[in-house]
Amino acid sequence: MHTFHAVNPATERPLSGEFPEHGAKEVDLAAMAASEVAKAFRQTTPAQRxxxxxxxxxxxxxxxxTIVARAELESALPNARLNGELSRTTAQLRLFADVAVGGLWQEAIFDSANPDRQPLPKPDIRRHNIALGPVAVFGASNFPLAFSTAGGDTASALAAGCxxxxxxxxxxxxxSEIVAQCIAKALEQEQLPQAIFTLLQGTSHELGQAVVTHPSIKAVGFTGSIHGGRALFDLAQQRPEPIPFFGELGASNPVFILPQRMDNQAESLAEEYLMSMNMGCGQFCTKPAVVFITQGDASERFLQAMREGIKAQTGQTMLTSGIKSNYLTQSQRRAQQSGLTQTQSSPESGVPSILFETTSEIxxxxxxxxxxxxxxxxxVVVCQESEEMISLSQSLAGSLTAxxxxxxxxxxxxxxxxxxxxxxxxxxxFNGWPTGVEVSYAMVHGGPYPASTMPASTSVGAEAIKRWLRPVAYQSVPDALLPCSLQQDNPLNVRCSVDGK
Incomplete structure (x- = not known):
């Protein structure tokens, strides 16, 4: 089998360790094994999961x-950031452990029977959600822990029973390999089949295509570029059995600074904006990529503070040489277009930070x-008056945040x-910045396309479990044969809706 090496993005040198270039054969083995254990895993109790x-x-x-040390070499992200990301990863896992036993995801709904109803009797109907089956998750480049091997997609899918x-x-x-070993250890400890989780590695596009098109895969979670995500989404829809593809793609995350707020806090807003757009070298899906303001003295102070702040930025290392190349190419292409004023930091060490300015008309x-x-x-888009903000907001593309x-x-x-x-x-x-996503019960991390391919869902927070579920109704089924969540004495103590109440 062919192998590949990881590369340290700070030194651009290969790191120790050889990793397998998996292909269609390994996808088939993993998917078939997952399919064989899917029903049994779905029927485990919420407490077991x-x-x-x-x-x-x-x-x-x-x-x-061990995890943080290796991630630091492979991503060039600072130790503190990676320790924080690992803490977020474990917190996500524990959140979904609580979600699993909490039972709200089951959405147990009862329609009581009415045998005396005319002209036809009303049957007893009960419904709840069940796991879809084996699902595929694509690791993200910018979050080697929280959106990758044991990240939020994996946590929510396992909680659902997939x-x-x-x-x-x-x-x-x-x-990824170290994290996968931790998952294998946990499966062994819980006396569950190893086929419940598999890590596939490789550098080829064919590997991802084989995963998405395998007939045993019932849904996909993806975080990445619009180009790559859209290609995989199209494959998922073109299958003989189309499947849900939950893709988090691209977002501009527009910010509107209204006039009075600007008058009162121009300099502090510039400082916060600078910090948000540069956080993690701008490699956050929630980075504010466009800010709308109205012209005036306060706005000019804001812009001047931004220009000075940009020039003072030190270069940062990007996650991979490919991401760096794309950033420099796309930024240069944009800078060459008319109607933009550009301010950038020194590119001597790392990639430069860049601020563009334009008018609402352009x-x-x-x-x-x-x-x-x-x-x-x-x-930064400078509007002549506040009404232009309303007008421009009506022509925005879908985004994760506003x-x-x-x-x-x-x-x-x-x-x-x-x-x-x-x-x-x-x-x-409201009065904050979009970078930083709370992992909670109410969070929505999604939005209209191209922010995501499924705008009715979220990839972060407790509601993410619903991506991996589908409803099943049971009509006139004897109580003894019903799933526990739908039995009359409610052994799982889940909240139920009975006749709409």
């Missing part, structure tokens, strides 16, 4: 130093500027802006 998720979290904590096949990201194969004629450039780059900065005097304008932003974003932020 909760115990598994806690065991995985414990194993990751035990291997923390076996998981992870296509590891080739940028951090060593990290922005309106260049819709391509909404396309995400992955890295520390952003555009942000409003407003003081009390801005509330009438903010109230008009909110319904427009509801049309395009999965999460609306």
């Amino acid at each position: 909760s115990s598994l998720l806690h065991a995985i979290a414990d194993a990751l904590e035990s291997a923390r130093d 076996p998981v096949i992870v296509k590891g990201h080739p940028a951090h194969p060593g990290t 922005w309106r004629n260049n819709p391509q500027w909404q396309e995400e450039i992955f890295g520390p780059q952003s555009i 942000t409003i900065h407003a003081d009390a005097d801005d509330y009438p304008l903010a109230k008009r802006l909110l319904p427009e932003l509801e049309e395009v974003a999965g999460r609306i932020v």
Whole structure:
């Protein structure tokens, strides 16, 4: 079997360790094995799956130093960031352990029988959600832990009772392998089949295509580029049995700074904006890629502070040489287009941070500027008046987030802006910045295309479990034969809806 090496993005030198180039044969073996254990895993109790998720979290904590050290070499991300990301990963696993036993995901619904109803008797009907079956998860380049091998997609799918096949990201194969070993250890400890989880590694596009098109795979979770995600989405829909493809793709995450807020806090807003767009070298899916402001003295102070801040930025290392090359190429191409003013930091060490400025009129004629450039780059659009903000908000593409900065005097304008932003974003932020996604029960991390391919779902938070479920109704089935969540004495103590109440 062919092998490949990880590369340290800071030195651009190969790292120790050889990793297998898996292909269609390995996909078939993993998918068939997952299919064989899928029914049994679906029928495990929520308590069993909760115990598994806690065991995985414990194993990751035990291997923390080893995991973080390898991830630091493969990603060039700082130690503190990776330790924080690992803590988020274990927290996600423990959240979904609680979600599994909490039972809200079952959505147990009862329609009581009425044999005396005329002209026909009403049958007893009960429904709940069951696991789809084996699912595939694609690791993300920018989160080697929290959105990868044991990340949120894996945690939510296991909580639902779905076996998981992870296509590891080739940028951090060593990290993925260590994490996969922790999952294997937890499965052994819980006396569950190893086929419930498989890690596949490789650098070829064919590997991902084989995973998505395998007939045993029932759904896919993906975080990555619009180009790659759309290609896999199309494959998922072209199968003889089309399957859900939950792709988180690209987002501009528009920010609107309203006039009174700008008057009162121009310099501090510039400082916060600079920090948000440069966080992690701009390699966050929630980076604010476009900011709308109205012209005026305060806005000029804001822009001047931004220009000075950009020039003072030190270069950062990007996750891979490919990401770096794309960032530099796309930024240069954008800089050559007319209607933009550019300020950038020194490129001497690492990649430069870039601020573009334009007017609302020019922005309106260049819709391509909404396309995400992955890295520390952003555009400020200067509107002549507040009404233009409303107008421009109506032509935005789908996004993960939309942000409003407003003081009390801005509330009438903010109230008009909110319904427009509801049309395009999965999460609306008020007087904050979109970078940083809380892992909680109410979080929505998704949005209209191209932010995601399934705008009714979220990839972060407790509701993510519903991506891996489908409803089944049981009509006139004897109580003894019903799933536990639908039995009359409610042995799992789940919340139920009975006749609409």
